[in-house]
Amino acid sequence: MNCHGDGDDAGGNPFTTHGQYEHDLLFDGNSGLMDIAGSGAQRGISAKRITVRGHVCSWFTANTKITDLALEDITLIARPTFDQAGTLTVNAGGSQVRGCTAKTLAVAPRPDRSTRPTTVSDCTFEPPAGAENAAHLSVGSADLRIDGGTLLNTGVELSAVRDQRITVTGGTRITGSNKAKVLLGRAGGALHLVPDALDSVLHTACVADGTRRSAIPEDGERVRTDGNLTL
Template identity: 50%
Template sequence: MQKEKTSFETDFSRFGILDGSVSADTALEEMLSDETIRVIHAYTPLNFTKRHLIKRSNITFDFHGNMVTAIGIEHANHNDPFSALFHITGERLSDIRSVSLSHPLQELYDIFEVDDSDQFELDSWWIVTCNALCGREEKEIDKMLQVTEIIDKTHVRFNYKMGWPFEAGRVLTYQKVKPIFDVSVNNMRFTGNQEGEETGVEPLAYEYAVNCNASNIHARFTYWPVILRRHNTGYVTERCSLHNPIEVVVGGTGYLTQQIHCLYGKVRDCEASNARHLNDFTGSAYCMVENCHGDGDFHGAFVTHGQFEHDLTYTGNSGLLSFANSGPTWGSSAKRITVIRHVGCWGLAFAKVSDLTLQDVVIQKTEKYEECGNLLLNADGLQVRGCTAERLVLTQRSNRSKRPVVIENSYFTEGVEITKTGEAAVKTKIRIINTIDKDGKEC
């Protein structure tokens, strides 16, 4: 016996939208304004002509595999990646506080100094940032964190182990935020417009969001990232895809998913064709990418921006790797990235990437770039095991790690090249064990 639908769910047809010939914008806004509705279904194709700002929690969208379009949509503002069809967002509040650290904040520690802990309620959420170093955005922390314990008058515990050490005197700034919770978007096929940035559109942006998931979103002809996240915590993006975005050269365009200042996310079972990036982490930490695959990926399928990302894991993926290579404005830094069972045409981590681990990685030369087939890596706590490439090139631009550099049980057709002169010269000792070249010679 079919279960009768309750008042907690509804669909577009109940508001007179039977196909894509009539815009679905008004119907959507009416459903969103009813707080008793928790599930919105779409059983037919839909067309939207407005970009919707959604500020409510606890709602699920299920498009049941139908096509969503944006023919005739209002123009986007210039250089606004959050001009998505659905921009689902919490909000920053006016409460801003700062403290100059009276003592160091050690790495992987979760107790933070504050000016007055009476102002930090248990379970409240804050955007935590620090004063920049040399680069304009060279900040070791910019995260949305939750207070989990009041320690004493000037210390609180957050739900995050700080990835980088701070010396006394560094300034931490706290801005209170009201996140959005538990908004999921599922089972959408999406076709964007092809005229350029003004009418370019992508389906989904999440900002100041907790436990907000996206699944089975399959897009083509988009401009900005299909699923854009900033200050998100605890989410899953799965079984999503992007084919042939309309722009891949302009920075920020043509991604399947970009995650800016995010925590505890998982991206899995996704794929992209001819995109700029399948997955980008910018200033994010404690995230995982699993069973994701890019083709036509010569701009880099899997990248980090270099804004002090840390503790990221990639397992069972395919596509070009490029870590922390966006330049000194953001710090050119990352730490503790692990890549396991990966195949691709190029691997780049020659910036200040510390404690990189590669295991069972195969880098195979293709026709796009002359440098394809190479691994270019920073020799700072680097460990490479069971890997294959045309050539391994080692440079060194940082000296943070306490662990040894080890190259073990690997095969490099043209051997290992160690840079010995210039500003990127390798200064650390390297243990090369059971690693051979095409002639069977140990490197």
């Protein structure tokens, strides 16, 4: 707690675990690069129930076989001499990301050993300025929940490697553009927009390929669902 490391430009990691099945760890109020379970397959690349709160750094990676990671109030400040994308990387194995700020969020599709969904709540992510051709966020987890926050000039694409569900609630804003020109994407599946759960809907100029519409609100003063292409 309350420990601070420098050396980001040189690639030094003041906060790291090797992946030898570390578990039940808490990092609170620190600053500096963080790398969890990233010392190679020979060490196991596994960890579980690690909580990081109030951390500030320019690069954070936890993309190996990490189960039930909890991140709260993490701030990534991109540095031109290190990771210009200001990347926060987590595994899809039940990670809970709350109140975090970064330019780039990456979710790794490592084996999912968790029984809880991967959840992103009240976070803000924005690719580097001028990145109108930035890639969207590719997600391989079975259950992704985004609750509140803003995704600007990026998007979410479900990888379709398994049955998947994405739930977007709590005033979440996904806006801008990206390389694929798609903010939410997956081939097939179902589109379920519950009328009573939505204050307003703008769902236009979208392409649905093999998609079943299980719930769609009727057009009205605060709802537009016209101009879509169904294949």
